[in-house]
Each structure stands twice: as structure tokens, then as C-alpha cells.
Amino acid sequence: MKIHKQPSGVVVACFAAAMLVLSACSPSGSSASKDEKGPLVIGAAVGLTGVLKDYDGPVLDVVKYSIDQLNAKGGIDGRQVDLKVLDTKSDVARGGQVAQQLIDDGAKIMIVSKDFDFGSPAASVAQKNGMVSISLGAASPKFGVQGIGDKAYSFAPSAGNAGTVLATFCKENGYTKAFTLLDDTLSYTRGVNSAFTKFFTNGGGTVVGTDTFKNDDSSIAVQINKIKAAAPDVLFLASYPPGGASALRQIRAAGIDIPILSGDPFDGTSWNSAVPDLNNFYHTATVSSYKDDADPAVNEWLDKYSKTTGTTLTNGGGPVVGDTIVQALKLAIEKTGSTDGAKIAAVWNTFTDQPFLTGTVTFTPQAHIPLNSPLRIIKYTNGKPGYIKTVTPSVPASITDGIG
Amino acid sequence: MTLLQNIITGISVGGLYSLYALGIAVVYGVAGIINFAHGYFIAFAAYVLLALAGVPVLVAIVCALAAGIAIAVATERGVFRFARGADPGTLLVLAFAVALAIKSLLTLVAGSDTVSTSFGSELAKPLQIGSLSIVWIDLVTIVVAGVMLAGLALLLNRTPVGVQLRAAAEDFTMARLVGVRSNRVMMVAFAVSGLLAGAGGLLLVARSGTLTPTSGLQPVLIAFVAVVIGGLGSLPGAVAGGFLLGGTTVALQVLLPEEIRPYRDAILYTLVIVILTFRPQGLLPSANERSRV
Amino acid sequence: MSRLELSDLHVRYGAVAALRGVDLVVESGTILALIGPNGAGKSTTLLAMAGACEGKVSGRIVFNGNDISLHSPEKRTRAGIALVPEGRRIFTKLSVEQNLTVARAGRADRAEVEVEEIYERFPVLGDFASRQAGLLSGGQQQQLAIGRALMMRPTVLLLDEPSLGLSPKIVEEVFQTVVTLRDEGMTIVLVEQNAKRAAELADVTYVMRHGKLEGKGATAVTEELAQAFFSARGDERTSS
Numbered sequence: 042m043k044i045h046k047q048p049s050g051v052v053v054a055c056f057a058a059a060m061l062v063l064s065a066c067s068p069s070g071s072s073a074s075k076d077e078k079g080p081l082v083i084g085a086a087v088g089l090t091g092v093l094k095d096y097d098g099p100v101l102d103v104v105k106y107s108i109d110q111l112n113a114k115g116g117i118d119g120r121q122v123d124l125k126v127l128d129t130k131s132d133v134a135r136g137g138q139v140a141q142q143l144i145d146d147g148a149k150i151m152i153v154s155k156d157f158d159f160g161s162p163a164a165s166v167a168q169k170n171g172m173v174s175i176s177l178g179a180a181s182p183k184f185g186v187q188g189i190g191d192k193a194y195s196f197a198p199s200a201g202n203a204g205t206v207l208a209t210f211c212k213e214n215g216y217t218k219a220f221t222l223l224d225d226t227l228s229y230t231r232g233v234n235s236a237f238t239k240f241f242t243n244g245g246g247t248v249v250g251t252d253t254f255k256n257d258d259s260s261i262a263v264q265i266n267k268i269k270a271a272a273p274d275v276l277f278l279a280s281y282p283p284g285g286a287s288a289l290r291q292i293r294a295a296g297i298d299i300p301i302l303s304g305d306p307f308d309g310t311s312w313n314s315a316v317p318d319l320n321n322f323y324h325t326a327t328v329s330s331y332k333d334d335a336d337p338a339v340n341e342w343l344d345k346y347s348k349t350t351g352t353t354l355t356n357g358g359g360p361v362v363g364d365t366i367v368q369a370l371k372l373a374i375e376k377t378g379s380t381d382g383a384k385i386a387a388v389w390n391t392f393t394d395q396p397f398l399t400g401t402v403t404f405t406p407q408a409h410i411p412l413n414s415p416l417r418i419i420k421y422t423n424g425k426p427g428y429i430k431t432v433t434p435s436v437p438a439s440i441t442d443g444i445g
Numbered sequence: 446m447t448l449l450q451n452i453i454t455g456i457s458v459g460g461l462y463s464l465y466a467l468g469i470a471v472v473y474g475v476a477g478i479i480n481f482a483h484g485y486f487i488a489f490a491a492y493v494l495l496a497l498a499g500v501p502v503l504v505a506i507v508c509a510l511a512a513g514i515a516i517a518v519a520t521e522r523g524v525f526r527f528a529r530g531a532d533p534g535t536l537l538v539l540a541f542a543v544a545l546a547i548k549s550l551l552t553l554v555a556g557s558d559t560v561s562t563s564f565g566s567e568l569a570k571p572l573q574i575g576s577l578s579i580v581w582i583d584l585v586t587i588v589v590a591g592v593m594l595a596g597l598a599l600l601l602n603r604t605p606v607g608v609q610l611r612a613a614a615e616d617f618t619m620a621r622l623v624g625v626r627s628n629r630v631m632m633v634a635f636a637v638s639g640l641l642a643g644a645g646g647l648l649l650v651a652r653s654g655t656l657t658p659t660s661g662l663q664p665v666l667i668a669f670v671a672v673v674i675g676g677l678g679s680l681p682g683a684v685a686g687g688f689l690l691g692g693t694t695v696a697l698q699v700l701l702p703e704e705i706r707p708y709r710d711a712i713l714y715t716l717v718i719v720i721l722t723f724r725p726q727g728l729l730p731s732a733n734e735r736s737r738v
Numbered sequence: 739m740s741r742l743e744l745s746d747l748h749v750r751y752g753a754v755a756a757l758r759g760v761d762l763v764v765e766s767g768t769i770l771a772l773i774g775p776n777g778a779g780k781s782t783t784l785l786a787m788a789g790a791c792e793g794k795v796s797g798r799i800v801f802n803g804n805d806i807s808l809h810s811p812e813k814r815t816r817a818g819i820a821l822v823p824e825g826r827r828i829f830t831k832l833s834v835e836q837n838l839t840v841a842r843a844g845r846a847d848r849a850e851v852e853v854e855e856i857y858e859r860f861p862v863l864g865d866f867a868s869r870q871a872g873l874l875s876g877g878q879q880q881q882l883a884i885g886r887a888l889m890m891r892p893t894v895l896l897l898d899e900p901s902l903g904l905s906p907k908i909v910e911e912v913f914q915t916v917v918t919l920r921d922e923g924m925t926i927v928l929v930e931q932n933a934k935r936a937a938e939l940a941d942v943t944y945v946m947r948h949g950k951l952e953g954k955g956a957t958a959v960t961e962e963l964a965q966a967f968f969s970a971r972g973d974e975r976t977s978s
Contacts, residue, residue: 294569315654624844
């Protein structure tokens with residue numbers, strides 16, 4: 042397997058070298074002019090197989106669905122949209138290569154994986170070709186100007202956004218003594234943990250104890266003893282299923298029934314059976330996938346999606362960001378009459394509380410990921426999830442919050 | 446009291462790790478295969494348990510154990526039997542191939558996403574004895590590990606097939622020269638490792654309530670490290686290695702200062718390297734570690 | 739009745755030819771001794787008979803009229819061929835008794851050979867029945883190795899260097915056992931460094947050299963002994 046990887050690494054290096062030469066010769070941005078009348082080609086360099094399958098797949102399904110809906114109504118700016126998808130096989134080294142192939146096939150917009158590390162190689166290739174790239178939902182604030190370039194965007198709220206929203210939620214509910222339990226296996230969990238800690242203490246709360254664990258730890262009994270000893274009135278659980286759900290199960294079984302807060306990774310019901318009759322558990326969500334969202338448009342959209350596709354969203358409301366991506370593209374391309382990366386970026390950079398199905402989005406020339414969007418809160422009562430409210434951050438997060 | 450609680454947690458985690466490690470050691474001892482697929486035997490048995498949601502729990506448990514045995518025996522008969530006597534490198538690659546095949550099968554049937562079960566959720570609750578609170582699953586793990594270890598010891602010491610297995614583990618060719626049927630003893634070794642995988646899978650699910658096709662990865666890595674610490678090919682060594690690794694993990698979690706706790710596993714494996722530097726043959730090496738050709 | 743016949747037996751270990759065309763008949767109820775210098779192929783011949791040779795074997799091995807060339811070692815034990823290998827290779831982590839009982843697997847009929855029979859022949863094994871076999875002395879281990887082979891009730895016993903590393907007194911005991919077994923009707927193939935003593939015990943003696951049988955009987959043995967005498971110093975250096 043290792044032997045197989047090496048040549049593909051070499052190929053990527055060759056591509057990179059070739060691109061350097063190309064970009065030196067031809068002015069970037071010329072890609073927009075040529076076939077403006079044919080179908081509009083959007084490339085997707087994503088992981089259809091491998092570890093990203095269950096992350097990229099559902100969002101891409103929504104992107105496809107929204108494009109189909111759009112095409113039925115005449116497409117973007119009178120042009121039909123053609124989504125070309127190529128599998129990166131969840132291989133970081135393959136991302137750039139696949140993106141180049143899509144560009145050769147005529148792609149003008151690049152959609153990349155739902156993770157900074159996996160998505161950035163393809164996004165960088167798009168950047169060098171003067172194209173915008175959009176992540177299917179990277180939560181790292183590095184996805185944008187800082188980590189890739191001025192034409193890279195993510196429409197999913199940053200980890201810092203979740204941190205400040207959950208800190209605000211604590212303040213609204215009068216929780217002042219927090220215990221933070223960090224699953225330190227992902228940069229996302231580290232990021233959301235540091236952001237929550239910062240905003241919670243800035244808001245007057247006290248962190249009465251902290252501890253760490255690993256997602257696949259067999260037991261967190263030791264950590265549970267520490268939580269009990271610290272006597273917090275709220276527990277912040279920076280983790281994700283399956284290990285996060287196992288932790289939740291052990292914490293609840295140990296008789297700790299204080300409110301537990303967590304981020305978007307808990308959206309969805311696949312882990313629910315592990316913690317039967319769960320109460321007092323809260324997590325942030327892109328939209329509520331339980332047809333009880335405060336925005337009726339979301340519930341209508343979900344109904345129409347299941348009727349049209351014959352499937353339902355399986356892992357929470359996260360994938361709906363796929364629709365936001367498509368609508369944002371439509372908006373910018375119709376406004377500028379062009380697919381040129383710089384022109385689309387110029388429109389997006391002016392987004393201020395721009396409304397979408399997934400909530401409002403604000404971008405600046407520096408911030409290409411939502412940092413302070415209001416987020417939905419899902420609460421579990423007797424093992425059943427349901428929308429309770431949408432929380433607007435009381436303290437704004439910056440681009441540096443939530444970097445793990 | 447907290448100290449006693451932590452010690453019980455350590456014994457429980459250690460017992461679980463010993464079960465994982467024994468499954469690797471039994472097969473290595475007889476067949477000379479570092480069976481990387483063992484973790485996926487564990488996952489396979491666990492998935493069977495989850496697939497049987499709704500049937501009586503005891504039936505589901507028996508089926509999961511049987512599934513562990515079945516997949517292990519099938520692997521021996523379908524794959525390793527044709528590669529007997531191959532060099533260790535080939536066997537290792539084969540084991541990886543089997544691991545991938547089982548993982549792909551599980552992904553195909555159940556998807557790569559998390560699945561969850563309420564199985565064992567009652568066991569996550571604590572048993573309160575005065576101020577001492579012990580989680581039930583820790584007691585169950587200790588009992589199951591104890592029963593499995595005792596059962597295995599009985600099998601290996603008191604039954605003809607067990608004695609044959611030990612003879613084969615010490616000197617496979619000589620065992621054949623006293624009439625031990627190689628196919629049979631291989632099958633028994635894999636069946637025992639499959640049973641251990643089944644028990645490990647049940648405990649894994651009962652602890653976590655969640656499962657993915659890669660849930661077996663962590664157990665097999667732990668098992669491998671435990672087996673190496675204990676001494677490759679030594680069954681008591683595997684048990685000792687498992688308890689040492691589990692106990693040390695819990696001890697580090699308790700004793701490490703807050704700031705360096707995230708580096709727990711890095712420190713743990715550094716200790717492993719230190720042990721192996723001073724005792725490259727492991728703690729309880731088998732008497733005659735020989736090369737197989 | 740147990741007649742073992744090798745014809746045109748070749749064994750190669752990679753590029754090295756260990757046996758190059760051995761033809762040999764072992765008659766029932768006799769002791770056949772194979773002597774010769776190190777590396778002549780004596781042990782390889784025994785291993786090939788037992789089916790445990792790791793090299794590439796070609797040629798025919800016929801036992802009691804059946805071609806067993808392709809049979810597995812465990813199948814050959816049940817046919818009645820038992821090997822006491824060089825270095826004894828007892829199972830050191832098993833008890834003395836377990837070393838004996840494990841060999842029940844090599845019996846053709848399922849009837850259990852009682853360990854008591856073995857303890858009668860080798861009383862010291864009975865005394866140490868529950869001791870871990872690795873703790874026995876060299877002589878006791880050799881008795882155990884022979885006892886283990888006898889548990890299979892063989893008709894042919896292949897003995898590879900049974901005197902190696904034992905004190906002269908013990909060696910004599912071992913050889914006495916060999917003669918007793920022959921007198922009880924056992925067919926024995928004996929490979930020995932101690933060529934002189936082996937030739938004295940044997941009913942027929944072959945000399946091996948360079949993977950071939952070079953001679954048979956008294957004359958050949960005398961020549962071999964003479965050669966061994968003159969190269970004794972060199973042999974000693976390479977023999978252990």
C-alpha cells in the first residue's frame with residue numbers, strides 16, 4: 042500500500058510543478074471568458090470512498106439535489122449546471138490531482154471535502170487557477186484566506202462560532218461553573234474546547250475542572266471521579282461519536298445529571314441507542330432535522346427533499362449547508378455574470394447577515410467562514426432530540442478562535 | 446476510596462486488554478501469524494450482537510460468541526491454511542488483507558457510520574458500597590476476563606487438545622512428529638482466539654454502546670503492544686502485558702498533571718520502548734523463541 | 739513385520755544437496771546404524787523417513803508395502819514410525835507426564851497407552867511425572883524423548899544422536915535400552931557420532947558420506963573409524 046502511494050505523491054509533485062509553470066505563463070482569471078454559453082461546470086473533488094464517505098457523501102447529495110432543483114427552474118443565469126464529481130478516495134495526496142483533472146474537464150468552481158486537511162490540497166489548486174473553492178463544511182477557521190487563499194470559503198460555522206454560542210447559552214441559563222472534558226483526538230474538538238473556555242470565562246463563568254480522554258478509551262471512570270469531585274453545574278463535552286457517545290453513556294450512568302453541552306458532531310441519531318432516555322443534553326446544529334425548526338422554510342425543504350429523493354437526512358441537519366453553497370453560488374454568478382473567482386469572492390466578501398436556509402452568513406475579506414452566526418440548539422429529553430431555540434453569540438468570535 | 450476505585454478500573458481495563466492480547470498470542474504461538482485481523486474478528490462479533498437486537502439477550506450473546514469463533518475458523522480454513530509455512534512477511538500481509546476484507550464486508554452491510562445499542566447501558570451504572578462506587582461493567586469485565594483466563598488455563602493444562610496446543614506452540618514440527626494433527630490444532634487455536642474476540646467484542650459494545658467497522662483497530666493495536674511487552678509467543682506474557690498496559694494507562698490518567706495529560710499515550714508508548722530496550726525479549730518470553738521457516 | 743525401504747532418495751536445501759540418491763532397506767526387528775562424518779546426511783535421512791524434512795525431498799519411501807513418500811508426519815506416526823530427534827526436542831514447558839500423553843495423538847488405534855508402561859521402563863520419569871520437563875537432566879530428557887516415542891507404539895524407531903551430550907554411564911544405559919527394544923521386536927534406525935559403539939550394537943551398519951551410502955558392514959566401518967581417528971581433532975571442533 043505504501044508502495045502505491047509513492048508514485049501518486051510524485052504525480053502530485055509533477056502537477057504542482059506544471060501548475061507553477063502554467064500560472065506563470067497565463068494570467069489567472071482568463072478561465073472565465075471562454076465558454077460562458079455552455080453548461081456551467083462545477084467540479085467536486087471529494088471523498089466518495091474511504092473515511093470521508095459518510096462526511097462528504099450526505100452534503101454532496103444535498104448539493105446535487107439543490108442543483109437539480111435549480112436546473113429544473115432554468116439553472117443559474119440561464120445556464121444549466123453540470124456537477125462533475127471525482128473521488129479523492131479520502132486520500133490527502135490525491136486531492137490536488139483530482140482537482141486538476143476537474144479543471145481540465147472544464148470545471149469553473151471547485152467543491153472540496155468537509156475537512157481542512159483533506160479539502161485544502163484541492164482548494165489550493167483551485168486558488169492557483171483563479172477559481173473559488175468551497176468546502177462541504179470545514180469548521181476550521183484556517184479554511185479561507187489564512188490557510189489557503191482569498192478564494193476559499195466554508196459556509197459551515199467555525200469551531201469558534203460553536204464555542205461562543207454555547208458560552209452564550211450558558212450565560213442565558215445561568216450556568217457559571219463548568220467542567221470541560223476534552224477528547225483531544227481532533228483539532229476540531231481542541232478548537233471548540235479552547236473557544237468555549239475563552240468565551241465562558243470572559244462571560245463571568247468559572248471553569249471548575251478540566252480533563253481529557255481519547256475517543257476510543259475503554260473507560261472514562263477516572264475522569265468521571267474528577268467531574269464528581271469538581272461539582273460543576275454544566276459539563277462541556279468536546280467530543281464526537283462514537284467515543285463521545287460512550288463518554289455520555291458513562292457520565293449519565295454514573296449519576297451525573299447536570300446539563301451537558303456539545304457541538305455539531307452530535308447532530309443525528311445514529312449514536313442515540315447508546316444512551317437510552319438521555320436527558321438534559323444540548324448540542325448545536327446547522328438546522329433541526331427533526332421537522333420542528335423555528336424557520337418553516339427548513340421544515341418545508343426537508344419535506345420536499347424526502348419526497349423528491351425518497352431518502353431522509355440520516356446524520357442531522359448538517360448536510361443542508363449543501364443548499365446554502367448552491368444558493369450562494371447562484372447569487373454571486375447572477376450578480377456578476379461571471380464564474381471568475383475574484384468576482385465571486387468580491388460579492389461574497391460583502392455578505393452581512395445574508396439569509397440562507399441554514400441561517401445568516403457574514404463574510405469579510407479576511408473571514409471566509411461564518412464566525413458569529415446564530416446557531417440552533419437541539420435538546421434531548423427522554424432520549425428524544427428536539428429544537429429548542431436559536432442562540433445569537435453575545436460576544437463575537439474572531440478568526441483565530443477555534444483553531445485546535 | 447478513590448484509590449480503590451481507580452485500582453478496580455485499572456484491573457478491569459487490564460482484563461479487557463488481556464483478552465485482546467491472548468487472542469493474538471494464541472494464534473501467534475501455534476501458527477506464527479501476527480494476526481492483525483483479530484481486531485476485525487472483535488468488530489464482526491460485535492456487529493452480530495447489534496444485528497440481533499430484539500432477540501433474547503442470552504441468545505444474542507451466544508450468537509455473537511459463535512460468530513467470533515466462526516469468522517476466526519473460516520479465516521484459518523479459507524486463507525491461512527493455504528499459506529502454511531510461508532514466511533512471516535507473507536503471513537502478515539495476508540493478515541492485513543483479511544482485516545481489510547472483513548472491514549469492507551462490515552462497511553458494505555452496516556455502513557461506515559456509527560451504530561449504537563442500548564446493550565449494556567444498565568451496566569454503565571455504579572454499584573454503591575458505602576462510599577465506594579464501582580461501575581457494573583468493570584465488575585462484569587473482571588469476572589468475564591477471570592472466567593476466560595481460568596477456562597483457557599484449564600483447557601491448556603487439563604485437556605488433551607489443550608496439551609497438544611501447547612506442544613504445537615512450543616515446537617510445531619515436533620508436535621506433528623508425535624502425531625498431533627496440524628489442521629486440527631490450528632483450527633482449535635483460531636477457534637480459541639475467535640472466542641476471545643467474541644468476548645472482547647461483547648465487552649467492547651457493553652462498555653461503549655457504539656460501534657463502527659474500525660472499532661476493532663484500537664483493540665488490536667493494544668493487543669499487539671501487550672503481546673510484545675509480554676514476550677511474543679508467551680500466553681502468560683500476553684496476560685501480563687495486557688494488565689500492565691491497562692493498569693498503566695489508568696495510572697497515567699490519574700497521576701499525570703493536567704497540562705501533559707493529553708500526551709498520556711505518547712508517554713505510555715515511550716515506557717513501552719524503554720521496557721523493550723532493556724528487555725527486548727519481553728517480560729515473560731517464551732522459553733524457546735524460534736524462527737519458523 | 740515392518741520393512742522400510744528408501745529408493746533413490748534426494749534431499750535439497752536450496753542449492754545444497756543433502757542427500758544424493760540413497761537406497762536403503764531396513765529389515766524388521768534389526769538395528770540399522772548410520773555412521774559417518776558431520777554433514778554426511780544421516781539426520782536428513784531420518785527426518786525424511788519421519789516426514790519432517792524441511793528440504794525438497796524426492797524419491798520413494800515405502801513402508802510395509804505402502805508408498806508413504808507424500809504422507810504428513812502425523813500420518814506416518816500412526817503408521818508406526820516414531821522419531822526421537824537430535825537434541826531430543828522434548829516439550830520443555832509441559833510436564834513429564836504431558837510430554838508422554840500428548841504422544842497418544844500418534845497412536846493408530848485409539849486405545850490409550852498407559853504412561854505406567856513407560857514409567858516401568860524408565861522409573862525416573864515416574865518419579866518426576868508432574869515436573870516441568872525442561873527441568874530434567876540431559877539423560878532424563880533423553881529417556882523422556884524415547885518414552886514419548888514409545889507412547890505411539892511404533893514398529894520403527896528412528897533415533898538421532900541419542901548419546902549426544904550425555905555422560906558415558908548414561909550413554910551406556912541408553913544403548914542398553916536400544917538393545918532391549920530390538921530384542922522385544924522393534925525395528926531401529928540409529929544415527930550416531932559414537933561410531934564404534936553404534937557399529938557394535940547394530941545388526942547392520944552403513945557409512946554415509948556426502949549424501950550417499952558409501953559402504954556397508956565391517957570393512958567399511960573399520961575404514962570409517964580409521965578416518966574418524968585421524969581427523970578426530972578437526973571433527974571435535976565442528977561436532978558441537
